Amino acid sequence: MNIKLETLIYSLNQRFKKDIISADCQTKLLQGGTVGNVRLVTGIAESADGEKLPYRIVLKIQKKWERYGDLGSWRREYDLYASDLGATFSDAFRWPTCYHAEINAEENEFQLWLEYIDGVSGLDLTGDMYEQAALELGRYQGKLYVEQPVVLQRLTNLSHADFMKNTYLHYRSWPFVYDYIRSDDCEFPQHVRQMLIDIDENADEILARIEKLPLVLCHRDFWVTNLIYADGKIALIDWDTCGWGYLGEDLASLIADEADIDHMVEYYHRCVPAYYKGFSEYTEVSPIADHCVYELILLVFGYRLVEWYLRAEDDDEKMKSVHTFQKIHEMKTSLAQG
Structure with a gap:
């Protein structure tokens, strides 16, 4: 070039x-x-x-x-x-x-x-690095939420608070994925299918709960490939989806977006408290038990995972979606047990 x-x-x-x-x-x-x-x-x-x-x-x-x-x-x-x-x-x-x-x-x-930042990224990130990313994200969002710097009012080109909801509703209205999980041809385990159907049936109540959470500046593409860990610090690239979103929305991406499937449940239990710890350094938030990260994961990635499964060209790729769903279900189980 x-x-x-x-x-x-x-x-x-x-x-x-x-x-x-x-x-x-x-x-x-x-x-x-x-x-x-x-x-x-x-x-x-x-x-x-x-x-x-x-x-x-x-x-x-x-x-x-x-x-x-x-x-x-x-x-x-x-x-x-x-x-x-x-x-x-x-x-x-x-x-x-x-x-x-x-x-x-x-x-x-x-x-x-x-x-150019030379550091660790993608699936090479360790659990400690995930946890630090969640902590620093919480601190950053908490600081902006409390201080409300003038620059936030001057930013006119940001994605809107309802972007996540509208994207979910758009996917839900797509027969290609919506009908598949309800069809006799669906190859997902029954408990995975039911998990997605339950989210749909309770979406209004879940979205109403989420919309009571603090509105914060979100990156909205906070997944491992966009994180760089270097010298004990976190750098974040690719800001084209940035905008207003709800507390915990970015954590859904960190935990579930093409992440380390084998450690998803562990990272979920490590990152959610770290994120809340960082945010609460600046302001009190509702008890951590009230967070909606599990629901956000399914709203943001549920039908996306179905689409990836249906478009996958080989069995290994299909199984990635199935295993990811299994780990999300294990999060739900561990929450119920907790």
Whole structure:
């Protein structure tokens, strides 16, 4: 790909806080698709005083696309980086520093030049790292909930509080998944099918309970691939779904979104108390027994897991969905026993 040398040099000036006069570069695709790609840019930069500086920097290019029920999401990360939201983070919980951001309105595309953070991510995260991520998330959301910094009122491009509910209702209205779990052809165990049906039958009451929880700034894609643990701290990438949501909504993603299936129940019991502990450092919340994380997991991921199962191309992928459902059911069982 062609990289503008002047933009690279400007970004490296910001990165090193030095007068960079030249740089070579190589690129490696980290993540790519039809509407966006993320590349690692590496090379040697030279400062005005002759210093040779090896560098790694991330270039994210995002084209316009439309997410159901959230049409502004394609450019949200650019808008957030252009705001003062970065000032709300702490050393222990933050996003990667942005060295340069530009948007091309005519081509419906933006570029972000971002800090590269070398750390542990994805399924390499340990239980302690999960727990710390939950704790720091709780602290961050609790701090913003209490302090209500002015920047929150100035953010106009955020997903809405009813995004989770509307997405669930949209999935529930889809015969492809709704009818399948009620059909004679359904291959899920009966207790899994009943778990999903019970959520549907009690959805109004469950959603009413959730909507009484504190409204907080959510990342809304708080899953292991977007978390980076480095030097005892948490960094969080991919903010395009960020918006207002309910206490615990991000925990559903941390625990259930393509997570470590074998440890899901353990992480559930570790992360929920850690999250509440972090939030309660800033304000009192309703007793932890009243949390709705189990219900949020099923509302957000229940029908998604059914869809993944039905679209899976091999038995191993199908079994991942079945095993995930089994672990969610074990969470419910452990709650009843507790």
